[in-house]
Amino acid sequence: MxxxxxxxxxxxxxxxxxxxxxxxxxxxxxxxxxxxxxxxxxxxAPELADFAGRAVADHTQDALGYSPIDGLPDLRDRIAADYSRSDLRLTRDNVLITTGGMQGLELLGKVLLNSGDTIAAQSPAYLGAIDAWKPRTPQYRAMVLEQNGFDPHGSMTGAQFAYTVPNFSNPSGRLVPVDQRRALVAAAQATGCWLAEDDPYGHLYYDAAPLPRMLDLSATGAPVYDGQVIYLGTFSKMLAPGLRVGWVIAAPAVITATTTAKQGSDMFTSGLCQRIALQAMEQGVPxxxxxxxxxxxxxxxxxxxxxxxxxxxxxxxxxxxxxxxxxxxxxxxxxxxxxxxxxxxxxxxxxxxxxxxxxxxxxxxxxxxxxxxxxxxxxxxxxxxxxxxxxxxxxxxxx
Amino acid sequence: MxxxxxxxxxxxxxxxxxxxxxxxxxxxxxxxxxxxxxxxxxxxAPELADFAGRAVADHTQDALGYSPIDGLPDLRDRIAADYSRSDLRLTRDNVLITTGGMQGLELLGKVLLNSGDTIAAQSPAYLGAIDAWKPRTPQYRAMVLEQNGFDPHGSMTGAQFAYTVPNFSNPSGRLVPVDQRRALVAAAQATGCWLAEDDPYGHLYYDAAPLPRMLDLSATGAPVYDGQVIYLGTFSKMLAPGLRVGWVIAAPAVITATTTAKQGSDMFTSGLCQRIALQAMEQGVPxxxxxxxxxxxxxxxxxxxxxxxxxxxxxxxxxxxxxxxxxxxxxxxxxxxxxxxxxxxxxxxxxxxxxxxxxxxxxxxxxxxxxxxxxxxxxxxxxxxxxxxxxxxxxxxxx
CATH class of the missing domain: 3.90.1150.10 (Aspartate Aminotransferase, domain 1)
Known part of the structure; x- marks a missing residue:
């Protein structure tokens, strides 16, 4: 042979x-x-068991059939409404449902990276993100946010996107202060670099109230959000990781591109899992x-x-x-x-x-x-x- | 800006x-x-509704927790057993669970293609496969199997893998005859080209008994299958597409590589959906x-x-x-x-x-x-x- x-x-x-x-x-x-x-x-578990059975029995087409690539419209609407603020106006066109938060990272790499392109990554960086982007063979520029003289503008110039976990970063556990969040958003706006805000731990504040998200800080009051932040969320730490349901919130053009990429990644996220997550949100479980x-x-x-x-x-x-x-x-x-x-x-x-x-x-x-x-x-x-x-x-x- | x-x-x-x-x-x-x-x-639907509720209630860790990247061991064992024949010996090391059949295609591209590498594709070819491989920017060589003088060896020489849907190809509906299946397997063995057998319709024979799979034809009686075929299956046409559960059957080295790729794609497939599929298999539902x-x-x-x-x-x-x-x-x-x-x-x-x-x-x-x-x-x-x-x-x- x-x-x-x-x-x-x-x-x-x-x-x-x-x-x-x-x-x-x-x-x-x-x-x-x-x-x-x-x-x-x-x-x-008992509530999710109930929701699972009812999703199949009462929403059979959603749960068992082919779903839209970008997710169930009701779930996209619900997430858009949950994140909307007076000056941050989101619609379903700002939301893509992903197969866990990991797929959001993977799609980001597919959509934003040609081989050799640069990621400005908060350092140290989440292992899973590094894994997700390996097949795109990127270059890395380390952003050590706590270093004296850290220069967001210089770090982002020429990079395709900046990767950050502002809330209790994996692995460092570090909380990015609000002034630095503002500086990162301003640098993204000035340089054209996309700013990925990966936020699996955003609700896990033990000692104080949550800081504003960079997604919030990048809002301009536009009728439909069209800012520079690409926000990644997940139900894995809020409900249960086995559902594999996450979401991307971003400008409509980014949602369109990531939806095209998702079509070739896994076609769509299990409608059964999406219905369970939606029902949990509707009943206020998280x-x-x-x-x-x-x-x-x-x-x-x-x-x-x-x-x-x-x-x-x-x-x-x-x-x-x-x-x-x-x-x-x-x-x-x-x-x-x-x-x-x-x-x-x-x-x-x-x-x-x-x-x-x-x-x-x-x-x-x-x-x-x-x-x-x-x-x-x-x-x-x-x-x-x-x-x-x-x-x-x-x-x-x-x- | x-x-x-x-x-x-x-x-x-x-x-x-x-x-x-x-x-x-x-x-x-x-x-x-x-x-x-x-x-x-x-x-x-009624049975799957019951399985869904019971999966969460009775197998909570499997259904709601983080699962192994390569899938629930019981489901991998079950699929290995189902496909095993006297001279085709499969273990869980030959099986990776995927998020629908589409993800199997996507992982194949990630694992086998550097930019510009060649795919020898049965022509016309499944749209979803073409979509899945676009981010890898491959070259294509068309294999028109029904053409007089079609030369499998020449087609596969220098290609990374050959892509075929032998049972009722999407889109052509064509059934690849058994002699040609043998010729494709022989050419793959001779050239070193991997041979992808995408088989979503393998059980939908309306007029006759199923032909042997290329996976079967490539078996050599080895204690653990180590052949040239990479077989892709799915529950989408056998149970319901909304579950998003598929599988890859291949040589252990291919399973190891695709598992590494899956880690960065979506970490693992919903354990809830895997448990439902497993229960359906155990009860003989398909x-x-x-x-x-x-x-x-x-x-x-x-x-x-x-x-x-x-x-x-x-x-x-x-x-x-x-x-x-x-x-x-x-x-x-x-x-x-x-x-x-x-x-x-x-x-x-x-x-x-x-x-x-x-x-x-x-x-x-x-x-x-x-x-x-x-x-x-x-x-x-x-x-x-x-x-x-x-x-x-x-x-x-x-x-």
Missing amino acids: SRRAPFARWLDDTNDVTQTFLSAGQIPGLVNLAGGLPDPSTWP DRILPGILDLYRARRDALCAAMATDLSDLFTWEVPTGGMFVWAVARDPSLDTDRLMKTGLDHGVCVSPSSVFDPLGRDRRAIRVNFTLNPPEVLAEGVRRLADATRMELTRAA | SRRAPFARWLDDTNDVTQTFLSAGQIPGLVNLAGGLPDPSTWP DRILPGILDLYRARRDALCAAMATDLSDLFTWEVPTGGMFVWAVARDPSLDTDRLMKTGLDHGVCVSPSSVFDPLGRDRRAIRVNFTLNPPEVLAEGVRRLADATRMELTRAA
Whole structure:
């Protein structure tokens, strides 16, 4: 037999970290601090079971048939209405339904990138976004928003789009302050660079009221929003990830282009899942369950940070995040290699995410991302103790 | 404001025909012969409603949580078992679950194509496949399988993969005979070109027993299938399209690569939809409803072809298909432009698909694709009468 036709070149440069996260849940006794998983107790399962059965029985064509590529009109209307403000006027023409938030990222890459085009990415950046764009073979320009002298205009000049997670960024947990949001929007408007606002954690504020979205700040009062921000939302953290329903909010021309791309990606998002999400919105389920989610995750954030203060403060530095799902911890000793620490951690029964996977260039090995939403306080504390042991072993080895 | 960053170049070359099909259902009184839609009466709605509710209630983690990227292990095992034969041994490592059959096509493009690589495509080719691969900017080589002297080996040499729909091809309705299936498999093995077998209509045989799949013909009795065929299946025509569940069956290395690509496309397919499909398989629903589907569609195929024989035989030539969903009709008068006929048809209250959209180069304007699964016999007959009127008007205009 001849040599087989080879796979595409972008596959030479991949990592298996997400797969490791998703399968780490199967290792008995492991404390998984690596993923970004919600606590299953937050899912409104009985209501969703009821909605699922009724969606098929009462809305059979929507649930089982071919749906419009851009989503069920009622769901698009509902999302448009939910995000509209006095000067931010949205219609269904501003909304595309996607198969989870991940597909929104994927479509962004398809629609905005020719090979070699530049993304100005908040650094460190979400691993899943980097994965989504690999087949488009982009160049990256790092935006370190907290750095003195950060220049949004210079960063965005010549880039196709800027990628940000303003609310409790994955992985850094950082909240982008409102002044900087304004500066990013102004730079996008001045340079013509699109500004992607990825917002899976936008409702997970534990200590204060939510800041205005860049989508809001970019509104000009036009009759139909036509601004520079491309906003990505998802039901994964608000209802349940298994529904795989997310959305893009953007100028109509962007919705048209992403709809064309979606046609060739998966044709349309399951109408059954869309109907369940719509019914949940109509009955106010996300608003009703949110306070319980905030109480649960706030207590876990506090428990993790208390345990870290006890066991890790001589080894790492970090800021206590005011929302989201993650603490970003930077090693005090620059000789610590967190790629190695991840593997040593697995031997000690704890899994964390190394910083290399959040760097498009794969170089940053000085930090870890620690999740606090999945596990109860006592498990978080045990995980932190194991992590401290693993870190000391790694440092001994490096010395 | 500066000029905005432009969209990716592949978007310059798109069509809105699929969107026209999907929205044509909304025009009152229109006879839609254009899409490839199933009759909703074939969906086992009450059972699926029950499965949907029970999936969330009894399998909450599977249905609502994050699932493995490659699919629920039980569903992968079930599909592997269903396709296994004495010399075709499949395990879950040969199976990836996809978000509808369309995503299988999309992942194939991501995994096998660098820009400018060649696809040897059965011609005419499925519109959705052409759409799925546009962002990868491939070259096409047309394989006209029914042409005298067709040379599979020459066609596949230097191509990354060959694309075929052996069972009742969309759009031509053609059944690829078993000798030619063998020749295609042999050429793939000799050249190293991958051989994609897209099989959404594989169970819709109205007049005879199914032919062996190329997947079967490429088996070598290896303990785990490692052949040259990449098989794509879907529940869309077997249960209901709204579930968006399909699958890829291939060599483990292909499954690994497509799984990496899927991670960046939509992370995973809705576990709820996977559980519903699994439950339906376990209870034998597809097998139980198939005879009714075959009876319904066979009668409609016969009704359409009888109406065409009455009203269109002086205008078009066609072969009666022995399965699938479509009749492919070629205009007798070479001056007829079927792109124009499609629009004239809409004015006459009938929608058909013009051949240009099934040609990667967009040149073929001499044929139409006519669907017979969606409408009852009397509506098909009325649609054909309108189509005859529209064709005569177009020919008068062209003369």
